[in-house]
Amino acid sequence: MIIDVHGHYTTEPPEHPAYRKQQLARLADPSTPVPFPARISDDQLRDSVEQNQLKILRERGGDVMLFSPRASGMGHHVPDRDVAVSWARACNDLVHRISELFPEHFVPVAQLPQTPSGSLRRVVEELRRTVEELGFVGVNLNPDPSGTWAGLPMTDPYWFPVYEVLEELDVPAMIHVSTACNPNFHTLGAHYLNADTSVFMQLLSSDLFDRFPGLRFVIPHGGGAVPYHWGRYRGLSVRNGWQDPSELLRNVFFDTCVYHQAGIDLLTRVIPAENILFASEMLGAVRGADPDTGIAWDDTKKYVDHAGLSAAALAAVYEANARRVYPRLDRRLGEMGK
Amino acid sequence: MIIDVHGHYTTEPPEHPAYRKQQLARLADPSTPVPFPARISDDQLRDSVEQNQLKILRERGGDVMLFSPRASGMGHHVPDRDVAVSWARACNDLVHRISELFPEHFVPVAQLPQTPSGSLRRVVEELRRTVEELGFVGVNLNPDPSGTWAGLPMTDPYWFPVYEVLEELDVPAMIHVSTACNPNFHTLGAHYLNADTSVFMQLLSSDLFDRFPGLRFVIPHGGGAVPYHWGRYRGLSVRNGWQDPSELLRNVFFDTCVYHQAGIDLLTRVIPAENILFASEMLGAVRGADPDTGIAWDDTKKYVDHAGLSAAALAAVYEANARRVYPRLDRRLGEMGK
Numbered sequence: 001m002i003i004d005v006h007g008h009y010t011t012e013p014p015e016h017p018a019y020r021k022q023q024l025a026r027l028a029d030p031s032t033p034v035p036f037p038a039r040i041s042d043d044q045l046r047d048s049v050e051q052n053q054l055k056i057l058r059e060r061g062g063d064v065m066l067f068s069p070r071a072s073g074m075g076h077h078v079p080d081r082d083v084a085v086s087w088a089r090a091c092n093d094l095v096h097r098i099s100e101l102f103p104e105h106f107v108p109v110a111q112l113p114q115t116p117s118g119s120l121r122r123v124v125e126e127l128r129r130t131v132e133e134l135g136f137v138g139v140n141l142n143p144d145p146s147g148t149w150a151g152l153p154m155t156d157p158y159w160f161p162v163y164e165v166l167e168e169l170d171v172p173a174m175i176h177v178s179t180a181c182n183p184n185f186h187t188l189g190a191h192y193l194n195a196d197t198s199v200f201m202q203l204l205s206s207d208l209f210d211r212f213p214g215l216r217f218v219i220p221h222g223g224g225a226v227p228y229h230w231g232r233y234r235g236l237s238v239r240n241g242w243q244d245p246s247e248l249l250r251n252v253f254f255d256t257c258v259y260h261q262a263g264i265d266l267l268t269r270v271i272p273a274e275n276i277l278f279a280s281e282m283l284g285a286v287r288g289a290d291p292d293t294g295i296a297w298d299d300t301k302k303y304v305d306h307a308g309l310s311a312a313a314l315a316a317v318y319e320a321n322a323r324r325v326y327p328r329l330d331r332r333l334g335e336m337g338k
Numbered sequence: 339m340i341i342d343v344h345g346h347y348t349t350e351p352p353e354h355p356a357y358r359k360q361q362l363a364r365l366a367d368p369s370t371p372v373p374f375p376a377r378i379s380d381d382q383l384r385d386s387v388e389q390n391q392l393k394i395l396r397e398r399g400g401d402v403m404l405f406s407p408r409a410s411g412m413g414h415h416v417p418d419r420d421v422a423v424s425w426a427r428a429c430n431d432l433v434h435r436i437s438e439l440f441p442e443h444f445v446p447v448a449q450l451p452q453t454p455s456g457s458l459r460r461v462v463e464e465l466r467r468t469v470e471e472l473g474f475v476g477v478n479l480n481p482d483p484s485g486t487w488a489g490l491p492m493t494d495p496y497w498f499p500v501y502e503v504l505e506e507l508d509v510p511a512m513i514h515v516s517t518a519c520n521p522n523f524h525t526l527g528a529h530y531l532n533a534d535t536s537v538f539m540q541l542l543s544s545d546l547f548d549r550f551p552g553l554r555f556v557i558p559h560g561g562g563a564v565p566y567h568w569g570r571y572r573g574l575s576v577r578n579g580w581q582d583p584s585e586l587l588r589n590v591f592f593d594t595c596v597y598h599q600a601g602i603d604l605l606t607r608v609i610p611a612e613n614i615l616f617a618s619e620m621l622g623a624v625r626g627a628d629p630d631t632g633i634a635w636d637d638t639k640k641y642v643d644h645a646g647l648s649a650a651a652l653a654a655v656y657e658a659n660a661r662r663v664y665p666r667l668d669r670r671l672g673e674m675g676k
Contacts, residue, residue: 231598260569286573
């Protein structure tokens with residue numbers, strides 16, 4: 001079985017982003033009517049994925065996709081907490097309905113109603129609702145809800161209430177920012193990768209996983225710059241008396257959203273196969289195909305298949321690691337006899 | 339000949355950082371006496387590099403190092419322009435004196451008196467002084483003088499006065515940030531790499547080099563995350579109608595400050611040899627040796643030698659590219675019969 005741990009619902013019917021626009025309009029002008037989540041039919045939902053993520057998943061030989069709302073649309077920089085909760089619930093309810101329509105193929109992962117600062121109480125509430133009531137198997141956790149890095153590092157006690165519940169529920173978090181609110185950082189070409197790099201570095205110099213040994217983070221986009229600079233991190237660790245970066249691999253995993261063969265070859269050479277989770281980010285940052293090879297940029301299975309991994313390592317990357325890191329995914333698949 | 343294009347004067351006699359402390363003390367309390375640059379003897383300067391950068395350069399078979407002041411010490415986030423100018427001049431004068439003491443081995447590269455915003459007039463003045471009067475062959479240009487990314491992208495017309503003079507003087511700029519002023523970003527393990535990635539992305543979506551065809555940037559630390567994610571940049575370019583990333587390689591070069599074999603192998607596989615400049619960042623972020631191999635982390639010649647490059651490619655990476663990208667270095671070496 002091939003499990004893609006990083007898919008986004010980026011083909012929402014237009015009524016859904018229209019609801020977001022109404023939310024923002026009302027924040028700008030409170031005399032605007034209170035908006036309600038769009039009514040979207042099951043047929044609309046089916047159409048939106050059957051011709052897109054599901055079609056491509058099947059064409060490429062994939063079986064199951066962990067499916068979360070559009071990351072760039074999470075919009076955590078908007079400070080209104082009620083709006084954040086309504087928006088996260090609406091987004092999560094859509095991916096949940098899709099997972100009910102296609103239970104064999106889509107497994108939901110939650111957007112959390114983060115805001116730039118303040119209490120995480122309602123974040124924890126939505127985490128519990130999605131996991132305990134709706135069967136979500138993971139969450140996307142934004143290390144920079146402000147979009148300007150105005151908040152605290154992920155090793156700060158500010159975050160601990162979320163970590164406590166992630167540990168309790170045995171649910172991993174993918175570290176995933178939303179849209180950058182700083183013109184220096186292109187969202188898809190810089191901010192995403194910078195966040196991956198920065199959070200790994202925060203973890204390296206901390207003892208967070210001594211405190212939360214059951215906490216697991218998936219760092220997407222192949223870990224940002226981390227595997228390419230693995231020697232730098234090893235050297236910094238020795239010089240500063242930190243743990244070796246390999247120590248983090250008990251709790252930290254990387255996905256395969258790296259869109260060329262040389263990149264995947266580096267990832268699989270540097271990071272043990274047990275810590276690599278197959279993913280495409282489809283439909284995500286990059287669409288279309290390399291004109292030189294005809295291979296779709298995000299058809300990462302092509303690169304992984306050609307990375308020279310053993311059959312055992314491939315089985316780990318494609319299936320076993322995901323089932324181990326996401327125990328609720330494993331249980332769900334088991335209940336379906338898979 | 340082996341030319342290292344990225345060395346920092348990180349072994350300054352203590353009187354020099356003491357002067358900086360006095361500068362900052364006076365900013366905090368204007369009743370403090372006006373400080374003056376430390377008096378440092380030639381013997382002190384000789385000692386400070388003979389047992390450090392020069393010794394290691396020789397041991398590793400290097401010949402020439404482009405030598406700039408300590409990057410993390412540039413302190414461009416301090417807004418006082420007079421202080422920025424005094425500090426840059428003091429730093430530049432030291433590396434200039436070292437280049438006079440060891441003309442065969444050290445060639446000076448300037449720190450610029452940047453401040454978080456405002457006029458670049460005095461930046462241009464110090465650029466002219468160092469290049470035209472003191473024989474500097476390059477500069478370090480900080481894309482984030484604020485340390486918090488509060489400024490404008492490097493494609494903004496704000497920067498054009500510097501680019502005009504860089505082009506006129508035929509001097510390249512290494513894109514190099516200083517200390518991060520945001521606790522989310524570790525200076526050496528995240529901020530440096532994020533800056534490299536972010537600036538490349540800024541350039542990719544711009545037409546800056548149409549306007550300044552003679553401008554040349556060296557992106558250090560192996561280009562941050564860029565070569566590892568080359569496919570992502572190619573795909574983003576096709577999707578967004580930008581230039582292909584390879585178009586940037588007329589004006590953009592990467593150094594070899596990547597501290598393990600797998601990273602250098604990726605760099606040399608993805609980036610044409612003509613665009614790779616040998617460098618160690620010595621003595622820089624990472625010191626000491628890999629306990630597994632005994633190889634010093636920043637002994638990047640070891641990795642480059644084992645990257646499987648042809649003799650012609652090695653000659654380009656070690657010498658010819660640096661002489662082409664830094665024409666004033668080439669002239670200086672030529673005058674010495676090299």
